[in-house]
Amino acid sequence: MSAIATKTAPAAERYRTLFDSRFRGQDGLTSLRRAALEHFLATGFPTQRDENWKYTNLRRLESRNFVPAEAGPVAPDESQWIANTGARIVLVNGHCMPSLSSAAPQPPGVTVVTLSRWIANQPDEVAAFLAKAAAGLPATALESLNTAFLEDGVAIEIADGVALDQPIYVIHQWTGGTASLPMSHPRIVVRAGRNSRVAIIEHYLGAHDVETFTNAVVTLDLGSGAHVHHYRLQQESLRGFHVGNARVKLDRDSRYTSHDIALGASISRVNITAQLQGQGADASLRGLFIPDGTQHLDTQTRVEHIAARTTSNEEYRGVADGKGRGVFNGKVIVQAGAQKIDSRQSSRNLLLSPTAEIDTKPELEIYANDVKCSHGATTGQLDTASLFYLRSRGISEVEARALLIRAFAESILGTIEHAPVRDYLERRLHERFARIVEAAGVSP
């Protein structure tokens, strides 16, 4: 124990000092923050001794003197944003920018509140709201760090029976020109009322060559019969650290679909926890991670079948090149008494270089007896028979490789229902895979 304490002490002191200089109020939110800070300090950054962090080492993140980011003077690069989406909320360096946001006309029953404004006006109410949203979920150290330092984000409430045609698009954009080593702890809280329909896009965009730390928390609460699509696009700077936490609660007959796409960051870790609390609830988790260079992209999913007759389906794909490393750990828990469960999980991975690595670990914990759970994991290289077939039709080796990699990724992208998001990602990946195969030095 003393070894852990010694190791985390300097970082802990730094974060305490930062906190004390920043948050001095006597309100409910400050108390909530302080409790979260104490939890974070007591627990510390996760280490690889923790089974859930076996493959991901945060020492480099821990050693950096990150400080809360300021809004910054540099205008963001809007060319990276997805066009043709609905309401847009833009956070620049973690701060909501109403001038860049466009609240498309919303039907009645949709409430979108900027957290910074709410915090400034009614910190006690925000504290109560956040406490309620997180109820029943013991926070991890990094989630507590988010609560301690959260300054902005958005609360979205969809009233019962309201269906939105267009997604709500939340952009988290870093720009250069801020203090060195900026960090941001944004929060998105979504409450989808009974039988409502909504799609949420979380989009993280880095500034080129800037070292940043994003530690986001998203909570999604699905009322009975609600359908929520959740897109998570991570394109942080290749020097950035990204931690994303999504907590999803599903009431009876609700349906949650996620697409979790990790392309950027030096080290990224995404945790998605879906709790199926009401009968008939269904969660579909899909994801794609593409580490290249020396990127390390880790995804952990945890699907908890709490109620009977709940279903889940997970499909994750990894494509690793260079010295890139991908990690996928999919945990499925079927609680005692949760009968008639159908749960499927598939993890398929493609290694494009001899120095790339992907670690995949399906985990099942089943405490009921009338359940159907399946999982499968494969890791391999591009199929030589397919490559030869394409080349024998006149396709160059470079293009044949790119086609096969794209086809592999398409099994995830092809399931994205919102066309602007799908098109955006297909274009990005098209370019990226073309670069990957050309960099491999294959003759055209």
Next chain:
Amino acid sequence: MLSIKNLHVSAAGKQILTGVNLEVKAGEVHAIMGPNGSGKSTLAQLLAGREGYEVTAGTATYRGKDLLALAPEERAREGVFLAFQYPVEIPGVNNVYLLKAGLNAIRKHRGQSELDAFEFLALVREKMKLMQMSETFLNRGVNEGFSGGEKKRNEILQMAVLEPALALLDETDSGLDIDALRVVAEGVNSLRSSERAIVMVTHYQRLLDYIEPDHVHVLSGGKILKSGDKSLALELEKRGYDWVKQEAAAA
């Protein structure tokens, strides 16, 4: 068009072809027959550029070029086409995309302009009619979920679109019922021309009832033991392969 001399090929340390000689001229249809494991498919795949074979001696010259030195896609662009015995399923790569990309790569290599989407679709529709294929095949993944017969039709469709100079058909008749065989054979026959050569690798004489060869060769033990006209195929059908082997051994 194709001149194979003294070709020796091994794979994984095992000698498969032990001195193949074959001359194919434009306009000719050749059938290479032989028992299982004789090296027929190896020859077809090697000529199309499949990796994993080692040429230990001999040459294969195609239109004056060293065929074995070319990458698979270069061979395709020079007009070599292999209809696979087992066409590969490639989910996520669109059938029509593959055809168009392949055709345009070949046209570009020939110095022809690339076809636009309309010209291309018109061409493909015409060829699909010939192969009695439904247009729904176009927008599926390459061979994805196709039945055995559909895969073979798709191979000949590709051949009809790409219009190769040298078509290698590897066991194209295997797994086909009689109706599908007739359609496939009609497709192949429609491509017979004085500028094109066709080399069929087959185990059975059945295919040759529909696609009449000019020359028939018996490949056995990695060598061509006997050559003749189409009557040789009929004789093989009646007498099997052993007499050819015995005759060769005696010679």
